[in-house]
Amino acid sequence: MEPTVGSITIKSFMPSSALPPGPSLFATFDFIRNPFRFLDTCARRYGDWFTVRVPGVAPYVFTSDPAAIREIFLGDPDALHAGEANRPLGAFMGERSSLFLDAPEHLRQRRLLLPAFHGEQIASHADAMRDAADNAIASWPRGQAFPIHPQMRAITFETIIRAVFGFENDGTGAELRELLKNLFALYSSRLGTLFSLPAMQIDAGRWSRWGRAVRLMRQIDAILCAEFARRRKEGVEGRADVLSTLLSARYEDGQPLPDNVIRDEMYTLMLAGHETTAATMAWIVNRLVTRPDVMERARAEIFSVLDGKQLDASHVGKMKYLEAVINETMRLDPVVPNIGRGLKRPMTIARCQLPAGVTIAPCIYLVHRRPELWPNPTQFNPDRFLESRQTPYTFFPFGGGPRRCLGAAFATYQMKIVIAEMLSRVELKKVDRYEAHAIRRGIAFAPSDGLPVVAIGSRS
Numbered sequence: 001m002e003p004t005v006g007s008i009t010i011k012s013f014m015p016s017s018a019l020p021p022g023p024s025l026f027a028t029f030d031f032i033r034n035p036f037r038f039l040d041t042c043a044r045r046y047g048d049w050f051t052v053r054v055p056g057v058a059p060y061v062f063t064s065d066p067a068a069i070r071e072i073f074l075g076d077p078d079a080l081h082a083g084e085a086n087r088p089l090g091a092f093m094g095e096r097s098s099l100f101l102d103a104p105e106h107l108r109q110r111r112l113l114l115p116a117f118h119g120e121q122i123a124s125h126a127d128a129m130r131d132a133a134d135n136a137i138a139s140w141p142r143g144q145a146f147p148i149h150p151q152m153r154a155i156t157f158e159t160i161i162r163a164v165f166g167f168e169n170d171g172t173g174a175e176l177r178e179l180l181k182n183l184f185a186l187y188s189s190r191l192g193t194l195f196s197l198p199a200m201q202i203d204a205g206r207w208s209r210w211g212r213a214v215r216l217m218r219q220i221d222a223i224l225c226a227e228f229a230r231r232r233k234e235g236v237e238g239r240a241d242v243l244s245t246l247l248s249a250r251y252e253d254g255q256p257l258p259d260n261v262i263r264d265e266m267y268t269l270m271l272a273g274h275e276t277t278a279a280t281m282a283w284i285v286n287r288l289v290t291r292p293d294v295m296e297r298a299r300a301e302i303f304s305v306l307d308g309k310q311l312d313a314s315h316v317g318k319m320k321y322l323e324a325v326i327n328e329t330m331r332l333d334p335v336v337p338n339i340g341r342g343l344k345r346p347m348t349i350a351r352c353q354l355p356a357g358v359t360i361a362p363c364i365y366l367v368h369r370r371p372e373l374w375p376n377p378t379q380f381n382p383d384r385f386l387e388s389r390q391t392p393y394t395f396f397p398f399g400g401g402p403r404r405c406l407g408a409a410f411a412t413y414q415m416k417i418v419i420a421e422m423l424s425r426v427e428l429k430k431v432d433r434y435e436a437h438a439i440r441r442g443i444a445f446a447p448s449d450g451l452p453v454v455a456i457g458s459r460s
């Protein structure tokens with residue numbers, strides 16, 4: 001009998017031990033140029049399973065079979081190593097980042113991070129998120145095109161500095177902002193992706209890109225270490241930021257986290273948190289400006305919920321249609337289009353036999369476009385999320401299983417606040433002849449050319 005997910009029968013087609021076929025190295029370059037087009041082409045040509053090969057890296061076996069996704073998310077974390085698969089993501093985060101750890105170290109560290117991402121903790125950052133949005137929106141030009149993605153990055157960057165690091169914009173806080181901005185400018189550039197290759201990490205002095213990154217990291221680390229010491233001495237009582245939570249956290253044996261572990265987690269949260277959320281908000285704007293009817297309905301809901309008051313934590317849970325707009329955007333434009341798990345032993349996943357050493361890559365983008373799961377899959381229709389509930393194997397923009405994104409609730413909360421604030425303050429218009437395609441920016445895929453739009457409305 002064929003395996004099923006809900007009422008859908010999944011066709012198994014690959015009982016052999018050979019890897020599924022896939023694109024040539026030349027065709028794979030399109031993953032960098034236009035990742036969504038690349039994935040569509042592979043799915044058309046090869047179906048639910050295909051192998052992507054890049055020299056020097058284990059083969060990536062992509063799957064968009066929901067039965068396989070379920071098995072992967074429920075599978076043994078000792079055999080499915082996400083940390084190993086995440087390695088190519090970053091050079092700055094450090095060896096001890098939870099993104100790169102695997103069981104049992106991963107679980108041990110993730111447990112200590114979790115309390116900082118509970119509902120109450122997140123809600124305590126609502127005003128910081130709103131203020132960051134207000135400051136940026138007030139600075140946007142009116143009546144002329146400007147790229148909105150960098151603006152979204154400025155908002156998420158500022159929010160992470162406040163909510164995760166707990167730094168005000170003064171003295172040391174201002175210095176840290178400047179250094180981190182310079183570091184991420186290097187990382188988020190087109191060439192920055194290459195930093196993840198050890199061969200590119202050559203410190204040829206301050207004039208080389210990696211040399212500049214190393215020097216910036218040294219300065220940032222010095223500021224962070226001094227801050228750790230200060231907060232340990234003065235105490236962190238009454239502070240809601242993630243750094244303070246980590247400084248007071250203890251392993252089961254009562255030991256505090258060493259400075260180098262906290263340092264690596266800080267870089268991780270900064271990188272994993274701000275690029276992804278900013279790129280997603282840019283895609284939301286792209287969907288809204290191309291669908292004024294959806295924009296108007298979202299705006300009407302926001303005005304009705306706010307009822308003339310300033311947006312705060314009490315309003316966020318009431319914006320149901322806005323949440324559906326966010327989800328529908330993450331369905332069609334997932335900024336992380338696939339995740340990965342390195343196989344530590346041979347496994348059969350949804351009847352596909354795979355050898356140890358390959359990386360299996362659940363493809364978020366392709367599962368989100370399966371016509372039997374999502375009728376009229378390319379149509380932007382937020383009502384889908386109001387009318388039916390999704391499973392964690394058919395809708396997973398934040399990944400899944402024991403590795404599901406730690407900041408999912410934080411990100412959704414922030415996106416609701418920023419988009420609500422934006423729609424309550426300005427009208428946004430599409431720029432003629434602009435059509436977005438996805439390009440890589442840091443660890444996320446964002447709309448091309450920064451997504452130019454036109455804002456209309458007063459600055460107050």
Ligand code: HEM
Nearest residue numbers: 272273276277280336339398399400403404405406407411
């Ligand atoms: C829209 C915004 C975001 C998206 C689309 C996103 C997406 C993801 C995805 C796909 C993963 C991999 C999950 C897996 O392998 O199954 C992940 C992991 C992670 N994300 Fe996010 N993320 C977002 C925002 C954030 C934020 C705001 C933070 C923190 C401030 C964050 C922190 C993390 C961390 C720490 C991990 C590693 C979790 C682990 O391995 O245990 N993310 N994220």
